[in-house]
Amino acid sequence: MSGIIELRNISKHFGSVIGIDHVDLSVEDGEFLTLLGPSGCGKSTLLRMIGGFEEPTTGSIFLSGQDVTDLPPQKRDVNMMFQDYALFPHMTVGQNIAYGLKMKGVGKADALQKAKAALELVGLPDKIDQMPHQMSGGQRQRIALARAIVREPKVLLLDEPLSALDANLREQMQVELKHIHDKLGITFIMVTHDQREALVMSDRVIVMERGRIAQDGSPQDLYEHPKTTYVANFIGTTNFMPARITARNGIETHLEIAGQSLLARYDRVPDTENIQIGIRPEKAHILDAESTTKSNVLVGRVAEHIYHGSSLRTTIKLTDGIEFHIDAMLPLGMARADVSGIGAEVRIGIEPENVFLFEREG
Numbered sequence: 001m002s003g004i005i006e007l008r009n010i011s012k013h014f015g016s017v018i019g020i021d022h023v024d025l026s027v028e029d030g031e032f033l034t035l036l037g038p039s040g041c042g043k044s045t046l047l048r049m050i051g052g053f054e055e056p057t058t059g060s061i062f063l064s065g066q067d068v069t070d071l072p073p074q075k076r077d078v079n080m081m082f083q084d085y086a087l088f089p090h091m092t093v094g095q096n097i098a099y100g101l102k103m104k105g106v107g108k109a110d111a112l113q114k115a116k117a118a119l120e121l122v123g124l125p126d127k128i129d130q131m132p133h134q135m136s137g138g139q140r141q142r143i144a145l146a147r148a149i150v151r152e153p154k155v156l157l158l159d160e161p162l163s164a165l166d167a168n169l170r171e172q173m174q175v176e177l178k179h180i181h182d183k184l185g186i187t188f189i190m191v192t193h194d195q196r197e198a199l200v201m202s203d204r205v206i207v208m209e210r211g212r213i214a215q216d217g218s219p220q221d222l223y224e225h226p227k228t229t230y231v232a233n234f235i236g237t238t239n240f241m242p243a244r245i246t247a248r249n250g251i252e253t254h255l256e257i258a259g260q261s262l263l264a265r266y267d268r269v270p271d272t273e274n275i276q277i278g279i280r281p282e283k284a285h286i287l288d289a290e291s292t293t294k295s296n297v298l299v300g301r302v303a304e305h306i307y308h309g310s311s312l313r314t315t316i317k318l319t320d321g322i323e324f325h326i327d328a329m330l331p332l333g334m335a336r337a338d339v340s341g342i343g344a345e346v347r348i349g350i351e352p353e354n355v356f357l358f359e360r361e362g
């Protein structure tokens with residue numbers, strides 16, 4: 001057994017509802033691991049079982065090699081930071097942070113010292129005597145974090161830690177939280193439904209689907225090599241198109257899409273003829289009119305341009321009515337009038353490495 005946390009064949013049933021369905025997971029010491037998925041996929045339930053707030057129906061949980069399946073939260077060397085921060089309103093910031101230490105029997109002076117150090121780490125060294133209601137949302141989030149780390153747990157569990165913050169602050173805190181993780185060197189396990197947040201912050205992401213692990217990998221692996229349409233759809237956006245295999249040669253798959261031929265060089269080749277392809281909108285581009293490239297080109301007509309500020313999304317109708325979206329960064333000063341007009345025929349260039357292959361579902 002190598003991981004700091006080992007989940008073995010964990011299931012959780014709520015009456016007839018299956019919250020978690022036979023999950024095995026090993027978490028490395030010091031990792032920033034994120035459980036990602038849509039509402040109801042089971043990520044909070046899994047986190048709560050690691051924390052001891054929920055008991056698995058079957059299976060075992062090990063922490064540093066010790067079976068903790070039947071131990072209550074306070075007997076586990078993990079700490080949980082909840083979504084609503086749950087600060088005590090009548091206590092000062094310092095008292096809030098030191099509270100857990102006092103419960104553990106740490107002396108007053110020592111607890112204060114540790115609370116100060118934790119506040120320093122989260123960037124609020126001068127707030128120790130203030131009350132929670134005097135703090136902004138972002139500051140309350142940092143205080144909750146200081147309170148969670150002050151007891152120096154081996155593992156910190158974070159359930160949607162940034163969900164109460166507005167978009168700008170949220171982006172800033174994503175990076176800060178990652179830096180704090182790197183400084184502390186302890187294991188973080190975070191739950192989020194925000195795929196961008198998961199990609200930005202994590203060493204490793206577990207994508208969950210109906211109580212099971214859909215895919216487990218680094219952010220880059222999940223983005224560049226999604227195993228299923230579910231993962232490709234949940235992380236980033238993807239153009240999905242039905243395709244027919246015309247020839248196979250190792251990882252090279254020759255395809256026909258909307259009556260046109262395309263080559264895929266993708267290392268996950270489904271073991272079936274019934275496939276569809278996926279191409280990220282930013283991994284395809286409209287070729288210049290002068291371009292003479294002939295291979296791996298799809299031809300279509302421009303249907304729509306949508307301006308996104310830094311980028312432009314162009315919808316192209318392939319010959320038999322299949323739509324294809326392309327996202328292109330807009331060079332300085334370029335407006336939508338500068339790109340091909342509606343109805344114009346354009347050629348889309350696609351690298352074979354950027355064509356995902358999936359088993360066709362349904």
Ligand SMILES: Nc1ncnc2c1ncn2[C@@H]1O[C@H](COP(=O)(O)OP(=O)(O)OP(=O)(O)O)[C@@H](O)[C@H]1O
Pocket residue numbers: 014017018019037038039040041042043044045046193
């Ligand atoms: N206490 C409970 N009683 C009954 N069903 C529950 C309970 N807790 C969770 N469930 C069910 O288990 C499944 C997983 O729930 P869970 O809260 O873990 O999902 P989640 O991915 O964290 O979703 P969210 O992002 O909405 O919190 C859901 O179908 C949910 O309805």
